[in-house]
Amino acid sequence: MNNEINQNNDLDAYRAGQLSQQYANANLPFVVVPGEGKVHTFPETLDRPLQLQQTVSLHTAKDFIGYVNRFADKNSVIFVNVLGGKIQAVLDYHEASPVEEYGSNAKQRHCLHKAIFNVEQTPEFKKIRDKSGESMSQSDFALFLEDVMPYINQPAAAELYEIVSTLSAKTSVDFKSGIRTDNGQVSITYNENIDANAGREGKLNIPEQIVFGIQVHRGGSHYALPARFRYRIKDGNLRMYYDLDQLEKAIEKSMEDTVTYIREGKVIDNGDGTETNLSGVHSDVTILEGSVN
Template sequence: MNNSELNNQVGTVMHKDAFVIGQTSLQAAGDVLPFVVTPEGGSVHTFEETLERPLQLKQATILHTAKDLIAYVTRFADSDSMVFVDVLGGKIQAVLDFHQAEKVAGYGANAYQRHCKHTAHFIVSKTPEFEKVVANSGRKMSQMDFALFLEDVMPYVNQPAAAELYEIVNTLQAKTNIDFKSGTRTDNGQVSLTYNENIEASAGRQGNLNIPEQIVFGIQVHRGGEHYALPARFRYRIKDGNIALWYDLDQLEKAIEKSMEDTVTYIREGKTVFNNDDTETALPGVPSFVTILEGSVNI
């Protein structure tokens, strides 16, 4: 028997032995995870689905309100759980199995690593009314379009008063056949627009339309959040008897930041809400042992 034949015979025997072992032996990695090694290619097949519980927790949950995020974190958090807040991005991310902050012998570090695979995400979405007000800021509108816009957002306007705003809307809608001549700012903080009303078979009639220099929206920035005063400066431009009307929001970023800060304060400390029957309800925040940081983490 030459060397080639001998090698083939040995290989056949080893293959048969490996096949028998693979078919008859169910082993366990660390006495926890069952597996079988098959002879062809030496593949390892695990049977994690047969375990009573998975070896590692992998769960990414998306919550839609701060209240639900608090409830989820409260249920699963431990003393090493972390919450990361992106204020301007409106994103909050909780990592419930974050690294343990403790001395590790032989590592020379203060972090005992964990998988960081159990997360909860909350995107603090802006309200439709807030997005509408923001989207129209700086958009030059015709007389009628501006009237329709004011009529649409009237429930969200704190200043001027509803009656005054309603009168402005009615005047803009009724006086359509007019030529605007000029605009002046008065001592009481209003803009007085002078116009000539075109009346058939007559010389016309002069009038004035007073619009406040500033509009203040009282609006909920984020869903489930508080209402905030959002000032806007009134603007106009007159050309060839036609007028363009618009507003420019002021301190927009501050309103967004303040709303997010209040949301984070609620998550950290809880808050008290007032019910329709004049009673109060205390809503808890996350457990005090959960660390909250401004930032983000890539996992």
């Protein structure tokens, strides 16, 4: 009785193996283990795999476009996660065509050939982003401003250098109060102790707003990123920080420009009076805002 059951299982397994070859439209080697009723296939013996399974990570938009254009067809889809900074192409995406036997408007495919482009934020942008809202002593704030001075559009470099110099020099003073003036600055009053019996009052003027001119994503354009200057005075000590305005909008705008480049291509100035045209992806590749596993 058991032998008969095993023979039936082996026969069913053999038929399943034959069927797998039929659906694969290829001669896929397989064996049926007697008594187990299991089919063991050997796809690694084929000259080419039956299905393409590959995930590639690209580091630049140009290379992402080049890879997609090499392998894409009219059913390929690119998914864009704007705030997540991730762009993913599924090159063997489902075919949008009616299939009567399934009663469906999509002919399914494996969706196993993918190209991923993680749009990386620049180190200088991450530094400015991460310091937003962080309270610093005046000396630390001076060091920070000096470090990011190349990325500050407003105030002008000469004015910014004077602020940094004043913050670095006035470390042994008692700060009293601060007011916002009509010319868009913050005027902070301090008392500098000259000796035991005398003192000298001074003022530290700092712009109410700092504007960073910065590249948000690697290879992208530069954007104006405004930040509001903040301060706190407690027991004569000054704490300073800034709050970035419209941070998410800057990230979103930079990503939108990257997606526009991927979709339409762009023209770059070579700096010598000539231009270079960079192509985008094929026009029949669909680009959607979203994500896919």
